Each structure stands twice: as structure tokens, then as C-alpha cells.
Amino acid sequence: MKNNPKLTKRRDFLKKAGLVTAGAVGASTLSAPYGYAATNPIKWRLQTYSGAPLGAHVVAPQIEAFNKAAHGEMEIELYFADQLVPTDELFRAMQAGTIDAVQSDDATMGSPVDISVFGGYFPFATRFSLDVPAMFKYYGLDEIWAEAYGEVKNVTWLSTSAWDPCHLFTVKKPIRSLADMKGLRVFGVPTAGRFMAQYGLIPVIVPWDDVEVAMQTGELDGVCWCGFTEAYEVGWADICSYALTNSVTGAWFGSYFSNTKSWEKLSPKLQELFKMSIDQSHYYRQVWYWGGEADLRVNGEKMELTSLPADE
Known part of the structure; x- marks a missing residue:
């Protein structure tokens, strides 16, 4: 199949347009092309509650996938527990803009909202990991979380789902x-x-x-x-x-949060891409955690299993 000369010329033009300087485009309404974005990526710093061995599963695959999919428009630097700030100061550091985003439960990161008592391992009558997203989707916990974080300045709650049992x-x-x-x-x-x-x-x-x-x-x-x-x-x-x-x-209630100013600087495309990567992380954990629970409770040999009496 022969190339269409007109289409070829247009592709060449777009490639060359990507090399134009920021000053030359001025007030242009055209979106900055990839060639320009790659030299000026948005930089975020995200710190998780987890140490590196655990973080290799609960967050690292997500950040690696996001950075790859962002195609140079944005890059997230991942930090593990206590690397930039103490874990119990994560909320304040994010609110102040020291870091751009946090993966944690509400209580562990020192959140001042009233619902922080439910974050992490609150003894809800949950039995399985899917209980958590079901409560957020069908029983109104999403509205409760959004309302709570709507009352604090410069922190945006993005998503909550399940980790492992306690x-x-x-x-x-x-x-x-x-x-x-x-x-x-x-x-x-x-x-x-x-x-x-x-x-x-x-x-x-x-x-x-x-x-x-x-x-x-x-x-x-x-x-x-x-x-x-x-x-x-x-x-x-x-x-x-x-x-x-x-x-x-x-199941553990874990969430993603962002500094509001950092979040609002992202294009709608990057915001949606980050939310999609969060959903990917939620799915990864469902499989990794619960596949392991099913196997190790039966086949794990490192610890002796004990149980409380039925009346307790």
C-alpha cells in the first residue's frame, strides 16, 4: 500500500511542530506535543505507608505502569515508609505540599478527620476483601469519605479499597x-x-x-x-x-490521597490515568493477598495455627 503524500506531509509537520519552543507557541490553544512534554514532565513524590518488601506488591507495579503509560508527560517518584517523612506525619506533609500523594490508611498517616477511626483495620464485620469496595459502592462509604476530606484544606481523597485481613x-x-x-x-x-x-x-x-x-x-x-x-x-x-x-x-481499608493543588495541576487525561492505575493496584492486591491467604493457611509450615474457643 502506497503512502498518501498529504498524510505523510501532515505527520512530518506534527513531528516538527513538537520541536517548537515554548515561547513560539505562546497563547496557542493546541496541546503541548509529546516531544515537548517529555522534556518538561510533571514530577510527583508519592510516599506509601509500607516498607520496600511489601511495597514491591502493594504499590510499585502501579507506579511503574503509570510512569510508562504517561509517556513522559508525568513521572511519579515512589518512596517507602519513613523515607521522606515519618509515616504518622504523612497527612501534614501532603497537605503542606512536601509530598504530592500518599497511599495509606487514615489513622496510620495521622489524618485529623473524624472517620480516621475507621481507617486501616477497624473491626467491621468484614470477612473478605470484596466487602470493602462493596461497602463503598453500595452502602455510602464513598460519600462519607468524600465529605470528611472535603472539610480539610488542600487534601483530596481519591479512592479506597481492600488490602489483607488482620x-x-x-x-x-x-x-x-x-x-x-x-x-x-x-x-x-x-x-x-x-x-x-x-x-x-x-x-x-x-x-x-x-x-x-x-x-x-x-x-x-x-x-x-x-x-x-x-x-x-x-x-x-x-x-x-x-x-x-x-x-x-x-480486610484493611487503604486509600489514595493527593495534595489538592498538585491534583488540580494535572490534565483531565492524567487524572483519569492515575485513577485507572489505582484500580489496577486494587485488583493486583485482591489476587496477590487472597491467593496467598488461601495457600498459606493450608500449606504454610513456618507457624503453628491456634484458634480461640468458640464461646470467645
Whole structure:
């Protein structure tokens, strides 16, 4: 098939137009071509609550895919727990513009909104990860979250979905009754820690990267932060001897947020692309977490399983 000379000339013109300087285009209504955008990409800094081993699954694939799909118009730099700012200061840092976006639950990032008590591992009667997006889509939690963050300045809530269930993993002491929890020093998400404190468990907050050493030295007696998949992935199952099969809750509520000014600087196309990448991340976690839960609860050999009596 022969090339159409007119079409060829137009393609050549568009290629050359991409080399024109910003001053030359002035007030032109034409969108900046890719050749120009690639030399002036929008730069974002996103920090996640998670450490690097976990972040390799819960956020890194998304950011890599987004940066590739953005074709040089935008680049997101990914930072893991505490790399730029302490995790419990993520909200304030994002609000101030120190970072552009955050992946976290509400409580862990130090959000001042009233619904932060529900963020992370709040003991909703959830059993499966799909319970979380279903509650946001059909039972009005999306409107509640949007209203709450609409009351604070310069922070935009973008999306919430599910991570893994929350189980208690202990180093030396098996949990076979609620009384066995008394006095145990356990690292966990703030909401789960407050809930478990009523059974005598002592919530302890340390930097995520220090948890493994803290359990090895005896500073911590266990973790109540994640499910089986994550415990095996990050190495905590190598230190803990026991896993309680009764979950605190069936799924973690995790969200994406952005500095409002940073968000509004994005074109509608880039905003939609970022939202699509968030949905991709939500799907990735559904498969990765729950495939692991199904396998490791049956075939995992690193921890002995214990359960509470039925009447407890």
C-alpha cells in the first residue's frame, strides 16, 4: 500500500511542530506535543505507608505502569515508609505540599478527620476483601469519605479499597484464649491496636523497618498488622512461631490521597490515568493477598495455627 503524500506531509509537520519552543507557541490553544512534554514532565513524590518488601506488591507495579503509560508527560517518584517523612506525619506533609500523594490508611498517616477511626483495620464485620469496595459502592462509604476530606484544606481523597485481613502473630506465646493476650507487646495499625487493647494487649508503634529486629530482641512479642501473605513475604513468619486464625477484621481499608493543588495541576487525561492505575493496584492486591491467604493457611509450615474457643 502506497503512502498518501498529504498524510505523510501532515505527520512530518506534527513531528516538527513538537520541536517548537515554548515561547513560539505562546497563547496557542493546541496541546503541548509529546516531544515537548517529555522534556518538561510533571514530577510527583508519592510516599506509601509500607516498607520496600511489601511495597514491591502493594504499590510499585502501579507506579511503574503509570510512569510508562504517561509517556513522559508525568513521572511519579515512589518512596517507602519513613523515607521522606515519618509515616504518622504523612497527612501534614501532603497537605503542606512536601509530598504530592500518599497511599495509606487514615489513622496510620495521622489524618485529623473524624472517620480516621475507621481507617486501616477497624473491626467491621468484614470477612473478605470484596466487602470493602462493596461497602463503598453500595452502602455510602464513598460519600462519607468524600465529605470528611472535603472539610480539610488542600487534601483530596481519591479512592479506597481492600488490602489483607488482620491476624495476630506471636513470637513465643501461643494464643488459645483471650486471656493469653494480656500483657503482650504487639506492633499494629493504630485502629486495630486500640481494639485489641480491651483484651489486655499492649499496642506498640515502632518504624516499620524496625519490627523484625524488635521481635528478635524481645522488644515486641508479636505483630497484629497483616495477614498470612504479608507475614510470609516480609519475613515476619520466620520469627513468629504462632498464628491466630481468628482475624481482627477481614480486610484493611487503604486509600489514595493527593495534595489538592498538585491534583488540580494535572490534565483531565492524567487524572483519569492515575485513577485507572489505582484500580489496577486494587485488583493486583485482591489476587496477590487472597491467593496467598488461601495457600498459606493450608500449606504454610513456618507457624503453628491456634484458634480461640468458640464461646470467645
